[in-house]
Amino acid sequence: MADKAKPAKAPPAEGAPEGAKKGGKKKLIILLAIPLLLGGVGAGLWFSGILPGLLGMHPPVEAAAPAATDVAVAPPPAPPVFLDMPDITANLNAPGRRAPLVRIRSRLELARAEDSAIMTAAMPRLLDLYATYLREMRPEELRGSLGTHRLREELIARANLVAAPARVVDVLFVEIIVQ
CATH class of the missing domain: 3.30.479.30 (Band 7 domain)
Incomplete structure (x- = not known):
């Protein structure tokens, strides 16, 4: 009665919960880092003007610039x-x-x-x-x-x-x- 034996803990096997805890933190960090990385790359492409061009949000550079023959020369301003x-x-x-x-x-x-x-x-x-x-x-x-x-x-x-x-x-x- 006085000597109740406590069950001995078995040594953890490979892939036991202790390893699962460390792997869970790594997965969480990776899952948070990927959207941040993609957001940063997307913002960089957007502000550099590459992404709007790919999405067709502004005309190509060739169409936006007038041809040299279409340019009208403005008369000089009148003197005051x-x-x-x-x-x-x-x-x-x-x-x-x-x-x-x-x-x-x-x-x-x-x-x-x-x-x-x-x-x-x-x-x-x-x-x-x-x-x-x-x-x-x-x-x-x-x-x-x-x-x-x-x-x-x-x-x-x-x-x-x-x-x-x-x-x-x-x-x-x-x-x-x-x-």
Whole structure:
């Protein structure tokens, strides 16, 4: 009773469960590595442009490139057309006894050469709009590059309003003085 014999373990035979455990881990690693490897190869082929070409997702290079005889030579861009504006001097809107002055010398960049005649004819009205707008500005609004940019945008809008068929592309400041 006191001596109950425990059964002795037999030595593991070849191919026993201990070997099966190690083989199971290897199989699991292989089963995970194969899809990752295939995914990496597929991504490499896709981003290199080989796979879309094989799948017919874009035309072959020969069909995409136009023939040398089909190429039309674009005409060179027209040179810019500039129109000098007369100097504009205006009082700024500021409290106090002495109102600050602003003096602006600028050029208009026009879309076409034909627009210069229209702008020259509309110049008195344009100068009136510019001077009226400048009289309502405060000196703080003209400070910094942001103030200059806002002024430019407002002057372009007013110039395009005055000379309706003509188009002003940009207002180029030669000089801005606030006193």
